[in-house]
Amino acid sequence: MGRCPNCNEWNTFTEEITEVKGKRRTFYNGIKQDQEKRKPVPLSKVESIEEARILTNSKELNRVLGGGIVRGSLVLIGGDPGIGKSTLLLQVSNQLANKDLTVLYISGEESIKQTKLRADRLGTTSERLFVLAETNLLLIEEAIREIKPDFTVVDSIQTIFHPDITSAPGSVSQVRESTSELMRIAKINGIPIFIVGHVTKEGNLAGPRLLEHMVDTVLYFEGERHHAYRILRAVKNRFGSTNELGIFEMKETGLEEVHNPSQIFLEERMKGASGSTVVASMEGTRPILVEIQALISPTTFGNPRRMATGIDHNRVSLLMAVLEKRVGFLLQNQDAYLKAAGGVKLDEPAIDLAIAISIASSFRDQPTKPTDCFIGEVGLTGEIRRVSRIEQRVKEAEKLGFKRVFLPSNNLGSWSESIPIQLVGVSTIDEALKLALH
Incomplete structure (x- = not known):
């Protein structure tokens, strides 16, 4: 047709080549599943064979994951920009590649040359580590089918897009569809896939x-x-305990694991300073000694401030109310600032006693002994309640040179062996204050 029927002009038609979109769910194409597997079966007749997990060289990462990487699992790791997510995963990829495993690292934010520069800085030179700079999900599926990796990293999920969806990468529909496809790839082929997720300014995962x-x-x-120290925390884990904690230190050659985090958290503690106490907190299966600092100062305003970093704000208000009612402290005209040193977040009830002692120490301006450690939950009537795993907490305090541990009286009778450290059992917050502050 030489003449356009709309504008009546001659020779105005141009040829445009349209891209042929691939079929969706390409991993289901050509896969014939046994029909018997789709029928409901009694749970008692299902054979459960626990496969061996993939262990990395990082004991901290293995602990957070619940004992290693589960085959066919989909793991999401989030964090602030520049915190070291890509560095951690590139190091893990190199460790697994050195164990004769085929690893595919998919970068949607960096080119291959940029990834190579970072790999050279980290000393990552394994021949079995493959790198792909791609954001098209269909091409990523094709690469996984060809290479058949034992471990895959996708950095990041917000850059991946499915060409059959018209919305932009990072949108709700794109993130949902891309994650769904990656989950099918992981489950059908038994490939563990780690995906990186961006976070919002509030610290929550974006999307x-x-x-x-x-x-x-x-x-x-x-x-x-x-700061050099990084904390890897599990908030959801279908194959292990939640609230596990791994401590890493960022150096020029990459991330190195910290084997004794309690010593790191306490190394800069000032002796003889009021408002400072130490608590033995359980993070998953690991006891960690953390310094809790409090600053109580008079205010000239009618509404005093209550600020807390690393500690629940509501817990601080509750304990200050207990100190007012049960001990007689006048805290209504005092500003309160509390902090868990080292950037760690504490959220278990066993830190109540240390918080209360820290507040009282700052209010009275009387320091506690630097070799004292405090463990216990404080009730609203002022009683000190029993806590779990008391032996592990006390052994951690003993290992770091503490001489005396304050703990609930009900926990004194649950020892399986003698402990070469003084145990002080307390029943009320008033009793603990009389023994701890001089």
Whole structure:
């Protein structure tokens, strides 16, 4: 047709080649599943064979994951920009590649040359580590089918897009569809896949909340960009304990694991300073000694401030009310600032006694002994309640040179062996204050 029927002009037609879109769910194409597997079967007749987990060289990461990487699992790791997520996963990829495993690292944010520069800085030179700079999900599926990796990293999920969906990469529909496809790849082929997720300014994972529900494990990589220490925390784990904690130190050659985090958290503690106490807190299966600092100062305003970092704000208000009612402290006209040193977040009831002693120490300006450690839950009537895993907590305090541990009286009778450290059983907050402050 030489003449356009709309504008009546001659020779105005141009040829445009349209891209042929691939079929969706390409991993289901050509897969014939046994029909017997789709029928409901009694749970008692299902054979359960626990496969060996893939162990990395990092004991901290293995602990957070519940004992290693589960085959066919989908793990989401989130954290602030520049915190070290890509560095951690590139190091793990190199460790697994050195164990004769085929690893595919998919980068949607960096080119291959940029990834190579970072790999050279980290000393990553394994021949079995493959790198792909791609954001098209269909091409990623094709690469996984060709290479058949034993471990895959996708950095990051917000950059991946499915060409059959018209919305932009990072949108709710794109993130949901991409995660769903990656989950099918992981489950059908038994490939563990780690995906990196961006976080919002509030610290939550960006994208739909469904993203966290779909994956098997959710890890948060926390820490200050201007400090060397990083904390890897599990908030969801279908194959292990939640609230596990792994401590890493960022160096020029990459991340190195910290084997004794309690010593790190206490190394800068000032002796003889009021408002400072030490608590033995359980993070998953690991006891960690953390310094709790409190600053109580008079205020000239009618509404005193209550600020807390690393500690629940409501817990601080509750304990200050207990100190007012049961001990007689006048805290209504005092500003209160509390902090868990080292950037760690504490949320278990056993830290109540240390918080209360810290507040009282700052209010009276009377320091506690530097070799004292405090463990216990404080009730609203002022009683000190029993806590779990008391032996592990006390052994950690003994290992770091503490001489005396304050703990609930009900925990004194649950020892299986003698402990070479003084145990002080307390029943009320008033009794603990009389013994701890001089």
